Each structure stands twice: as structure tokens, then as C-alpha cells.
Amino acid sequence: MSVLAVLEQRGGQWQRMSFETLAAAQQIAEELGTTASAAVLGHGIEALANELAAKRLDKVYALDHELLKEYTPDAFTQALAAHIKLLDPTIVLFPHTYQVRDFLPKLATRLGRVAVSDVIGHRVENGKLTLVRQLFQGKVNADVRFAGDGPHFASLQAGAYRADRVVDGSATVGAVTPALSPADIRTRPGEPFRESQRAVDLSAAELIVSVGRGIKEADNIPLIEKLAKALGAELAASRPICDAGWLPMERQVGSSGQTVAPKLYMAVGISGAIQHLVGMKGARTVVAINKDADAPIFEVADYGIVGDLFQVVPALIEALKK
């Protein structure tokens, strides 16, 4: 039995969730009475592999190839499928990044397995691993188990494990050159780009009022603008509001928008899907205003008002004037 953590880097920089996955792999391996190893893919990744060599790991694998310099699902799947077949680990863990979401289901399918994606925690009982994940946009949790033999694949949600729990040690580095040829790769990735300089930097805001689907119509947005003004706060929104064009994309908080850490985050009419929560978990004080007492946003809120925002928000604006 063994655990393998597959970590993500880009241009020699770690993806920030990679060390969370490393910590999880060490922890799960220990609970299962075995050891963890780590793998990283790319080109010219010696320095990163050497950094991992100072962690408590059995082995570090550097899958280095020119065709892994830029991510493509075809090359990453092929390289990892061959390596995992050879290594035969019991459990293979990934950070649940956009990149992993793009290739992990393909990799698992190629090896005749099903990955458990977006895991938020685990338990080990009698040597058996149970993973916890969320269903229905975070309204319900589920315990999930693997059937049959390994390798068992799972991806871990951002923030589910703590990167600062990684244990130091020493490991040997094994350089691996995957068998890849340009003919194997069907997609042609272009250079990453940003749309435009962001006019609004929410990450520096001390107070944020954020609005979600509960606002119902574009015409109701000014009500939330009034509240933000009364508080002296920046206005932000959950994804559906920006998708609908009611507020510009640059005001979106969440996994596909900005990550914020204000003193106060007031979520108005936001149910609290995980894609939103990962963007505002760092807020010191969270206030939720929502008509649904079971909305997941209340799980992360310090203060909450259960009620109709169209009554609560005007009352709040009044109360702030006093």
C-alpha cells in the first residue's frame, strides 16, 4: 500500500494548493500505516523536485519532458497513466485545480477507475479510507468509498487541508522521462493572457458587500449599492450576477473571480456555493442575509439575518445612519 501526491506547477512556480495535497498525502499515508511519495510534471523542474526532497516522502518523481512544459490533457494523461501503472500506488491525490479538473477524469478512465473529485475531508477506519465531499452545491455532505482495487484517485478542494502541516524529512529524487511524441497531442494551447488591467482590486478592500441571485433582477442592484455606500464598502458579487451582466466580471468573488480577505464580508442573497466560498473564506467577519435558513453561507457566517433581503437591506441602511 502506498500514497502518491501529484503536485502542480507552472513555469517553475508551485500552484498554491500543491502543498495542501502534499500535507494530505502525508497524513493519510500515516493513518494507513504506509508512506507517501510525490510526483511533479513539467520541463526543467529539478529545483522543484529538490525542494520536495526535503519533505518526509518515500520518493520524489520528476516527470520531465519538453512536451510537458505546457499543459495539455493528452500529454499529462499519457505521462501519468504510464507512471502510475508502473508504480501501482494504492491512492493518488491531486489538488482540485482547474487543470486537474481538465485531465483527472480522463486519466482515471484510461486506467478503468473513477476519481472522487472535490474532496473536503477523510476518515480512516479499520484501514479503510472514506472520503467526504459535498453534493447539491454544499447543501448535503456525502461519504464516498472506493470499490475494488487501486489505484484510487481523488482531488482535494482548496483549503480542505493545511499546507503548513507538511512535515520535513528527506527523500530521493527519481527523474522520469515519459514516452511522448508531438503526434500524441491533439490540442494546441495558446499563451495565457489577462482580459484587461483590473480597475477594481477587491483584494485590498477592508469592507465588502456582495450580492447574489437573491437580488432577482438587475433593477434591484441599486439597493445593494446603497447599502455598500452606507457602509463605505466595495461592491462585489457572486458569479451568476456577473454572468447575467448585472455587474462587471471584475467584481466577481470566487474560484473564477477574485479572492478577498476583508475585515467585513456581507453576503446578501448569496447561497454560498463552494465556488463562492473559496473566494471569501479569508474574511475576518462574515455576515449573511438570506431567506433560506439552510443556505450553506450560514455555515461560514459569524452573524446572520434570516429574512427577505428586500425588507432587511432597507432596514440595515436606516440602522447604519443612526
Next chain:
Amino acid sequence: MQADACATMKIVVAIKQVPARDSQLRVAATGQWIEEEGLEYEINEPDAYALEAGLRLKEKHGGEVIALCAGPARAGKAILEALAKGADRAIHIEEDAAALDPLTRARLLAAAVKSESPDLVLTGLQSEDLGYGQTGVILAELLGLPHSTIIMEIEALPGVIRVKRELEDGWFQHIEMPLPALVAVQSGIGKLRYATLMGIKKAKSKEVRRVTAASLGVEPGEPAISIERVYLPERTKRTQLFEGDPKQAAAQLVEKLRFEARVI
């Protein structure tokens, strides 16, 4: 509208019917799924965006949009909605597929897609019930198609598509791939249309091909992962809740923010 120089496209859009967003969920007596009795259902929103993307491609280039849905008889409503919005015809895989693992679901879909040999397969990024976010990518692997996920724009060129993929933290990237291909669409790819009265009227006479796992020749097989238990999450934070009169609740909240949390 005249189709442009690019060849017309045959597009299959996979849609799933899921419990409506604002459903009050209860855990079923088995403890392994939610109680389905009395739930309202709707098209999984990310799939509604995939359908929107498909309809826009068809309007630009000509061709055909086929809605594909696996689900019990009630999924007929989601299919009718897709047809009313402009899909030309549909395939309904009649199976009670609620909590299927994503590989089993994708095998069903793959068998139905194969019979159509489309140029492009579109899916939503993830379902709002199970939320695995895997069906599209697995489907691509089963069909031997190149794929890309989290897509904000699709541009069809002769024999090739160029897509705009969302990366993390506000970054994007263009990706080109040959057709046939599979694209998992990000929500927000285009404003969702409503079905018109004419569309609703026409939908009833459009073709819906009904198939089953057996007629597609898909053996159920042993699931590779299983849901052991579902339960309501425990609160990780102690939330001070103010209920009742909005004015009073608002005043209490402002008091707390000023003098307890001291953030305003």
C-alpha cells in the same frame, strides 16, 4: 441567415435534469440519497449554458443541435424545454440515473453519441446535484475525442475549433483542436434564452428518440465508487442569527458589527 464558409455542424448537447436550485432537501430514509418525493426539477444550469452555446453555433454556421439526456420519465420535461429553446431533436436514455457514478453515466451517453457521429459534443462543466464535474471529460476519453473544459467562447473554423479557456485568478488561454471534439462549457458563455411561444408549440412535434441502457448495449457493471451515506453538514462556525422583525434584526446586527466585531 446564411451559413458562412465553415461547414455546417452536427452538435450533440448533453443535458441533465437536477432538483431545482431552491429545493429544500431532506435525506432519504435509506440515508444514501436525498428524498426525491415532492421535488421540482430543472435543467442543470451549466448544461443550459452548453445548450445556449450549441444553439448559437448552429445559428451562425447552420447544422443541427441534438439534445441528449439520461434520466427517468420526468426528464422528458427537460428535453421538451431544450426542444422549445431550439434543439432540433432529442435522445432520451430512459434510466433512473440519479446517483450513477460519472463513468457509468458517461458510458450511457457515449453509446448514444456514437450512433450520431457528431462534429461537436457539448456538456456543462458540472452538475448541480452530484457536482463531480467529470462526465464531459470521461465522455471525451470514451469517444476518443480531444477536449477542453471551462470554456467561455467557441469559434468554429474549417475542421477546427478555437476555444477560450478560463484559468484560475482571472487568466484565460485560447486552445485549438481538430473536430470532432468535446467542449465542457463554463456558465456565462452567453445570456440564456427563453423558449418562445412558437418554440414551445413546435417542440411537441419534434423527434425524441427513446433508448435504454439495454438497447444501447451498455452493461451496468460494478460501480467503482459508491456513496455510503449522505447527511446535512455540521456547522463549523457558531453563527449568531437574528430573526423576526427586519428592523429589529438590522439594528441588532449593526450593534454587533460596531461593538462586538468592531469592523465598522
